[in-house]
Amino acid sequence: MLPASPVVTALKEIQSAQQQHTASLHENNQTLQQNAALLQQDSLLLLSLRQSITDERVDVKKISSQLSTLIAKVDSLQNVMMSDVTSSVRRANARYGLSAAMRKRLVREPKPLGPLGPVSIGGAPLTAPAAVAAPES
Numbered sequence: 001m002l003p004a005s006p007v008v009t010a011l012k013e014i015q016s017a018q019q020q021h022t023a024s025l026h027e028n029n030q031t032l033q034q035n036a037a038l039l040q041q042d043s044l045l046l047l048s049l050r051q052s053i054t055d056e057r058v059d060v061k062k063i064s065s066q067l068s069t070l071i072a073k074v075d076s077l078q079n080v081m082m083s084d085v086t087s088s089v090r091r092a093n094a095r096y097g098l099s100a101a102m103r104k105r106l107v108r109e110p111k112p113l114g115p116l117g118p119v120s121i122g123g124a125p126l127t128a129p130a131a132v133a134a135p136e137s
Contacts, residue, residue, distance in 0.1 A: 004012075
């Protein structure tokens with residue numbers, strides 16, 4: 001057999017390198033296709049997440065509005081209750097219409113205008129006269 005010429009050897013090396021490059025390009029192409037599919041999945045997931053966030057923001061705004069309304073109603077009810085309590089205290093004081101000192105004076109027994117019976121001058125105890133029965137009619 002004839003020894004291989006350097007040109008044939010070089011061509012065979014070039015052919016082998018081209019085959020390796022072709023295999024490498026084919027592998028890179030498959031990886032690129034896989035990456036494109038993953039990118040598409042990730043894009044769809046990202047779009048879905050964005051929509052979820054938008055929906056949740058709408059829900060939060062609704063809840064926030066409802067919460068503000070509820071807080072306003074609670075405040076209103078508290079003000080009404082406080083108003084009722086303070087007005088009832090004023091009414092209770094107004095019912096008497098007098099200061100505490102004036103009410104005490106009115107509650108005391110009135111002093112008799114004159115003697116109702118015998119009066120002891122020397123400090124000896126006296127018995128009250130028996131009540132006279134009114135004549136029957």
